[in-house]
Amino acid sequence: MEGHHNYFAYDYLVHNCNVAASGTASAFATSALGLSAFTPPGALAAGAVFLGSSVGYEYIANSYPAQAIYNWAFNKSQGEGDSAASGEGVNPKSSNQMQKEVERGQAPKTIERVDKGVDRPGLTEKPHIHLDDGSAINNDGTWKHGGRALTEAEKQWILKSGWKLPQ
Amino acid sequence: MNKKETTVTEWVMAFRKGTSFWKNSVHIDEFLGKKGQSEVYFHKSFPLLLEVIDRSNEVGLTQEYNLCLSFYLKDSVSLDVSMPCIPDLWNDFSHTPPELSLIEKPVREERETVECYENPISLSQLDRNNILGSHKESIAAYYSCWRSKDEENEDASEYQRIIVIEYRSK
Numbered sequence: 001m002e003g004h005h006n007y008f009a010y011d012y013l014v015h016n017c018n019v020a021a022s023g024t025a026s027a028f029a030t031s032a033l034g035l036s037a038f039t040p041p042g043a044l045a046a047g048a049v050f051l052g053s054s055v056g057y058e059y060i061a062n063s064y065p066a067q068a069i070y071n072w073a074f075n076k077s078q079g080e081g082d083s084a085a086s087g088e089g090v091n092p093k094s095s096n097q098m099q100k101e102v103e104r105g106q107a108p109k110t111i112e113r114v115d116k117g118v119d120r121p122g123l124t125e126k127p128h129i130h131l132d133d134g135s136a137i138n139n140d141g142t143w144k145h146g147g148r149a150l151t152e153a154e155k156q157w158i159l160k161s162g163w164k165l166p167q
Numbered sequence: 168m169n170k171k172e173t174t175v176t177e178w179v180m181a182f183r184k185g186t187s188f189w190k191n192s193v194h195i196d197e198f199l200g201k202k203g204q205s206e207v208y209f210h211k212s213f214p215l216l217l218e219v220i221d222r223s224n225e226v227g228l229t230q231e232y233n234l235c236l237s238f239y240l241k242d243s244v245s246l247d248v249s250m251p252c253i254p255d256l257w258n259d260f261s262h263t264p265p266e267l268s269l270i271e272k273p274v275r276e277e278r279e280t281v282e283c284y285e286n287p288i289s290l291s292q293l294d295r296n297n298i299l300g301s302h303k304e305s306i307a308a309y310y311s312c313w314r315s316k317d318e319e320n321e322d323a324s325e326y327q328r329i330i331v332i333e334y335r336s337k
Contacts, residue, residue: 113262115262115314116263118237120313123270
């Protein structure tokens with residue numbers, strides 16, 4: 001491995017890679033450069049962080065796995081069930097589910113593909129739909145590329161998938 | 168509807184003016200004008216990144232932006248700490264074509280992941296024809312596999328995998 005790459009990557013990891021357990025970035029970077037994996041506390045810890053930073057949801061803590069608590073709370077915070085923001089009462093589909101519909105021909109022909117979101121440090125994208133003219137719309141209704149009037153079929157498919165339409 | 172196409176020069180110049188249809192990122196297929204095989208995308212990516220670096224340097228964009236080339240790999244069912252098979256990397260591509268992005272400096276947002284693995288890759292392993300050789304001191308490459316804590320509307324059990332080549336001007 002070339003030296004400057006090592007340094008560059010170390011700099012990147014130490015300063016920029018945020019992991020679930022705070023204060024461990026340096027240890028993580030050292031570990032990664034030594035070809036070993038870092039596995040921060042899993043879903044349970046994520047749920048604990050969530051519970052520790054919020055109020056009002058503690059009553060479900062004993063009944064559901066931590067990840068389920070997180071997902072539920074996240075969906076609530078994103079306006080799940082808000083008919084003005086997304087398909088009324090529709091749980092948002094994942095980009096994988098929607099892409100499978102595209103591949104099966106169950107989406108409008110003008111939908112080219114559905115891409116996953118990315119949330120690596122420094123590289124952040126929302127899940128988004130690519131349309132046949134090159135435009136792409138994010139799951140929150142903002143335009144990633146271009147923008148045009150959606151067809152009725154596109155609108156219905158997006159709403160049925162629980163994603164948001166452009167304002 | 169006719170698919171919009173672009174060239175690197177058009178994209179960079181339009182981005183500079185704030186009028187880019189593509190905004191800050193373009194998938195490789197949009198430069199090629201048609202869908203191609205993953206292997207074609209892989210090989211075309213390096214000269215396109217070089218062109219983006221050169222055009223961006225010419226118009227001063229690299230003072231404000233880092234440039235990234237991202238190869239999206241198929242999901243894994245667990246934290247995959249084994250490096251992808253570099254010589255045939257394209258066989259591991261997801262349905263999303265490689266993407267070129269301009270990332271504003273300072274770029275680092277605080278993101279939380281449930282599990283994360285990252286490891287640097289030597290650029291020469293990827294860029295076998297040394298197309299990016301003249302810029303290699305400003306380029307880093309890394310492989311990452313992660314499961315997000317706050318990934319919107321995605322399946323919580325999926326692990327995403329990506330290889331990124333990143334250019335930062337000195």
